[in-house]
Amino acid sequence: MYDYVVVGAGSAGCVLADRLSRDPGTRVLLVEAGGTGRHPYLRIPKGVGKLFGDPAFSWHYRTRPLREGGSPEMWVRGKVLGGSSAVNGMVYNRGTRADWDSLAELGNAGWGWDEILPVFRAMEDNAFGATATRGAGGPLHVSGVRDPDPLCDELLATGARFGLRTVPDVNEEDGERIGYAMATIKAGQRFSAARAFLRRARSRPNLTVAHRTTALRVLCDGDRAVGVRVRTAEGHEEDVRARREVVLALGSLGTPRLLQLSGIGPAETLRQAGVDVRLDRPQVGARLREHRCLALRFRLNAPLGVNHRLATAAAQARTGAGYLLTRRGPLARPAYDVIGFLRTRPESARPDAEILLAPWSLGALTPGKPAGVEREPGVSACAMVLRPTSEGSLAITSADPDAGLDIDPGYWRSAYDREVGAALFRRLREFFATEPIASRIRRETFPGPGTGTDEEIIRSSLDGGYCGFHAIGTCAMGSAPDDVTDSRLKVRGVDHLRVVDASVLPVMVSGNLNGPVMALAWRAARFILDED
Template identity: 35%
Template sequence: MSELRSHYGVVVIGGGAAGCVVAARLSEDEQRSVLLLEAGGHNRRLSVRAPAAFSSQFESKLDWNYVTEPEENLHGRQLFEPRGKMLGGCSSMNAMMYVRGNRVDYEEWVEQGAEGWGAEDVLPHFRRSEDNADLSDRHHAKGGPMHVETFRTPDPVTRRVVDACVEAGFERREDINGDRQDGVTFTQVNQRKGMRHDTASAFLGPARSRQNLDVVSGALVHRLVLDGSRVTGVEYSRGRRSQVARVSGAEVVLCAGAFGTPEILQRSGIGDPEHLRSVGVEPLVDLPAVGRHLMEHPFQFVNFELRGGATGLAGLEHPRHVAQWLLRRQGKLTSNVGEALAFFRTDPSMPAPDMEMVIAPLYFWEHGKGTHPRPAFSIGLSYIAPRSRGTVLIGSPDPTQKARVRLNMLSHPDEVTAIVRGIHKVREVAAMPALREICGAEINPGRWVADDAALGDYVRGTVEHTYHPACTARIGDPQTGACDPQLRVHGVDNLRIADASVMPTITRGNTHAPTIMIGERCAAFIAGVPSSALAGAAA
């Protein structure tokens, strides 16, 4: 690594889904020097590039490997929460689903005080990043850094499940990121030529040759150094060596994710004073909402055996499939696993869908580590309108110690009721004529788990999450949030946040696309580019 400069215009902490966007966009101005600090290493690994291999990264050195505290509403279970620890962050570890959420989400953000974050306000920033291979209208654009395409080669099992959804009353839809979200569709994915297209490749890759951009990997950030109301340094370590990057006069952007961002803020003395004192940190900025309001989508799988010669993605790790991908970037390993999506309302009075079906032509259980002796398919139910709120709170100032994460999942009985209704809907889909020849026995929960009370207890004993933590440093006033609508941290003059933690409430769908949009929005704020100037960008 070359010597760091004595001064930077911008310091970005975290090279994940949003951090790569912020660093790349701001370094487009050759007069602005940018430093990017990332705790992990590079993303140039087969487990990252091969789409279907994403779950093999879990519990590896590419994973921060969080585990929640015992969840009182889930029979005391502790849930595993993987988070990407590499350039690209979770964009290098996720299932590549490109889902923006519902316009209702963004209108609710405005109602909660996030002025300027309505659906039409954020649309230009979605479009700016996008290079959509299949769609081009007022919602989509071509020519941006991030490649988006509708999954090209869905498995025959996936096609049958989609047909069954239509028979069960779902509207077949080409675009759930357009005017209407309700319906079933093949998944829009961040893939290109049979490989994952993460933000490290899409945004940071082309920017690495710029002389005004320095990227430091293996840099574990300890805390921000404050002098009064300004950040004057970033303390971090590489290996056993600790150092401070002086940032006097620089804009600092915290992009460490829904867990890492509140951790760094709290270790820096920014948070709830009472909690900070209790763990040995001197309070400097009173922001009680830091680390609060954690939201996550509960995720419940329903699995069925395949019959009639259907195999789905069973055996995708076989050498012949690996060779097919290595040689031609084709075959089963190009699958993002969740090849189709269906959005619906478990209660017709809902203003927007509250459930997302993720259709996968293989047995998926225990984060991809579960096995079944015969080919199977899975339908995951992601409850996308949760009401529960959890916390991310440090237990000490030690940066090597992860925060205590409590999802507090299913703390509201309506959440369980909705998931149970979702299971009934999945069973209805599985009984449709399109699946009659290939749908075998129900593996989980099993037909013997039949009445709502038994299903509710089953949900509490087996539900997982959709890998979507958010809202822990949310936009709001100093009592309810961590930053203002321009993403500036309250009480600190030169600090902003850009990641999923700033969401006032979680979006209805996968959070990757909104996180890229947040990165675009933050870069535009710093560069002084109004949304109106981007309205025709990447058309």
């Protein structure tokens, strides 16, 4: 018998395990379906390229086709201790005051900026030091880009000519700005949630970590959650019991799936899947929002950037050897080196788009195959509407926990998203037509100068753009009776069951979500402990 059973050892679960196990009188079980995450690629920041395609480290969720006649795509999530923080691009954002205050304005008391900023400051160990708006000395190391490629300095100079303020830490202010990406990297190595939070907690005798253990369903006694049925690495099914709470931290895909498998979800969806309905909750799996990244790639007219260091096996071997000796070079940097926030239209009250820039370029994308770095020099950009309003959904397709999901991404359904997305793409082209980067460009290789109308821009993003891997909303919190969770992240209709992950966010927090999810879990742990 445990006091708390936390399901999912990703960004949120690692934080919860650390915070809840600090009391030696409290017994905590952390359940993770993936492995321990000791492979060397999991420490190398640019190892993300190898990790995404490997089912040993990542879950692969197949979506519906993105458009009529188009192809589905794979949504990837981490399958090791640390979850997606162990396989992501490591870019660290926090969202803005307006983002967090909007949660409180929607009826979620306790989630405003004034409540969440102290959490970020306590959590962070920022390489730039502490200020009124960032922390130092916390468990999570955050740093800027070391020894950047010279082409990145030209991208920053272009941003300044483009009208963006150049800042050393893009998380320090909320206006239009550009700077080197802040990332969860320390001394050239990935700093995942497992390394930041779980490693120090695992020595505690009151914390048990069960890896390669799959949660099958939540166990209930009447209206109360009392535990979880799991399948061990050996294939045995066992019931683990929670005296106080079951906490689901499986993310925006895994958590609604487990709820639906447990009979908590849209009644018709459950019946079609062959699951007995315990609680008809139509919003479980609904309201899914995700960033869709528009892509731009250019061929350079000079041997600049890092393609030549990554394109071939021999080049990768040389670059890898240099990395092992120095912990520096392109392998020690985040997925994208430069990040900017901008307004797509003059009437926008605040930045409504994010751009990510890198001194490398990928070849053409082929569905189901990893993209390789081009041999010729190139530069890449991806960009996303920060706060999309289009909604999709997900649903189980069977009572079998190993069956696939029906994922409808819902991209570009709202007029707002399409208008801002098209304007963003044009602004990004204007950026690359600005000096000094303009003088480095030979031609646009994707999507190509023939892409110009709004419809063509949106179609190019579906055929050759990217998923942001920032899904939210599928167990959204709110004050309405049909909201899945309340402002303390408790599941309505089931006592002693809570959700702590990105699925509870009813609206998108601007930027990349790994940092906000860790802060959300830190804050939620306080709620849990205060109620005991």
